Amino acid sequence: MAARKPVNPTEFAILGLIAEEPRSGYDIKREVEERFGHFWSESYGHLYPMLKRLRARRWITRRPAARRGGRARNEYAITPAGRGALTTWFSVPLAPQRPRNELLLRLMLGRFAPSGALLRDLAAYRERMRAGLASLREVERSLSRESGPDVAHWVIVASFGTTLYSSLDAWAERAERTLRALG
Amino acid sequence: MAARKPVNPTEFAILGLIAEEPRSGYDIKREVEERFGHFWSESYGHLYPMLKRLRARRWITRRPAARRGGRARNEYAITPAGRGALTTWFSVPLAPQRPRNELLLRLMLGRFAPSGALLRDLAAYRERMRAGLASLREVERSLSRESGPDVAHWVIVASFGTTLYSSLDAWAERAERTLRALG
DNA sequence: AAATGCATGTAACGCGTTACATGATTTT
DNA sequence: AAAATCATGTAACGCGTTACATGCATTT
Numbered sequence: 087m088a089a090r091k092p093v094n095p096t097e098f099a100i101l102g103l104i105a106e107e108p109r110s111g112y113d114i115k116r117e118v119e120e121r122f123g124h125f126w127s128e129s130y131g132h133l134y135p136m137l138k139r140l141r142a143r144r145w146i147t148r149r150p151a152a153r154r155g156g157r158a159r160n161e162y163a164i165t166p167a168g169r170g171a172l173t174t175w176f177s178v179p180l181a182p183q184r185p186r187n188e189l190l191l192r193l194m195l196g197r198f199a200p201s202g203a204l205l206r207d208l209a210a211y212r213e214r215m216r217a218g219l220a221s222l223r224e225v226e227r228s229l230s231r232e233s234g235p236d237v238a239h240w241v242i243v244a245s246f247g248t249t250l251y252s253s254l255d256a257w258a259e260r261a262e263r264t265l266r267a268l269g
Numbered sequence: 270m271a272a273r274k275p276v277n278p279t280e281f282a283i284l285g286l287i288a289e290e291p292r293s294g295y296d297i298k299r300e301v302e303e304r305f306g307h308f309w310s311e312s313y314g315h316l317y318p319m320l321k322r323l324r325a326r327r328w329i330t331r332r333p334a335a336r337r338g339g340r341a342r343n344e345y346a347i348t349p350a351g352r353g354a355l356t357t358w359f360s361v362p363l364a365p366q367r368p369r370n371e372l373l374l375r376l377m378l379g380r381f382a383p384s385g386a387l388l389r390d391l392a393a394y395r396e397r398m399r400a401g402l403a404s405l406r407e408v409e410r411s412l413s414r415e416s417g418p419d420v421a422h423w424v425i426v427a428s429f430g431t432t433l434y435s436s437l438d439a440w441a442e443r444a445e446r447t448l449r450a451l452g
Numbered sequence: 453a454a455a456t457g458c459a460t461g462t463a464a465c466g467c468g469t470t471a472c473a474t475g476a477t478t479t480t
Numbered sequence: 481a482a483a484a485t486c487a488t489g490t491a492a493c494g495c496g497t498t499a500c501a502t503g504c505a506t507t508t
Binding site for chain 3: 505
């Protein structure tokens, strides 16, 4: 077995999606936006080079596929070696993620903030939390009408979002009150 | 006034910290770890080049300072232009952050996961949530003994963390139960 | 005729990490 | 004598975004 190059989560997002069924680069982008948009993103500028790399590793194959309007279309499919790599990816424990939260950075340095700036950021933040929550409620409603082997996993992910968005909206509301009380 | 180059949050973490008081690169690193560690990080490999850039922009100055053991030491101080830049930074509304959460990616692709992998990741996640919560409880206790113009802001930030960590530990516990019920 | 959607890719760039290189002082 | 702490910086690299370049088919 060849030496494993260190892996990259983008490659596994791709691998996972085309493991479901063969897809084009364009499909993958759309799918990531629609289904993973609350917690993941991919740009074409990264996606296509990664597809190239996965092909070089023989984890996926490319073949011309039927047009769906517009230009020529390629469909990527996973190989048995690709399935193996996907399994291997799961078998490595997740490295802790180091988040960088610029809102909290601003709050920590809040004594240098001009009047109103933090409240403006908190209000915008709350709006995003509420919009996210509303969007996930929709997702949950449509999941409740679906069935299949994946639905349970997807419900778990959606509930992460609803938990997060509602807790943080509530936090931001408390923060607004504290800041207003400060003057 | 010269054209503003697009800015970078690392520069403002630095600017904010040396606005509190003059510090060395080493000080900044330590301070970020101790006070911002739950939601921010900086590496020397990024920090020193950014200090150089901030100097080139005349937002900070460098001067040799007293050793505190070991090698020669430089202290950076903010300039009036630097204070202005810091204020300007606050005045630009925060861009929404696009998080990438690999745990959720794994869960979404959970049907390809080998048995036990997701439960192992959730258990590790919960442990990190609980450790984070315990650490922030400490922070809150020490903040409750402090006073000053910053404490209110810092309490808000700490409460973000406690809210987040406890909500997500609870979420992960529910997720564990769901997955176990699935077999 | 114009806009939108489908579709593929590259180039340039900035961010940030890891590894490396160096070295004095203080503590164990 | 060794380890930890204080301290400064560069080099190489990978990740990911934005902007660019192209172009057909369908809808408005």
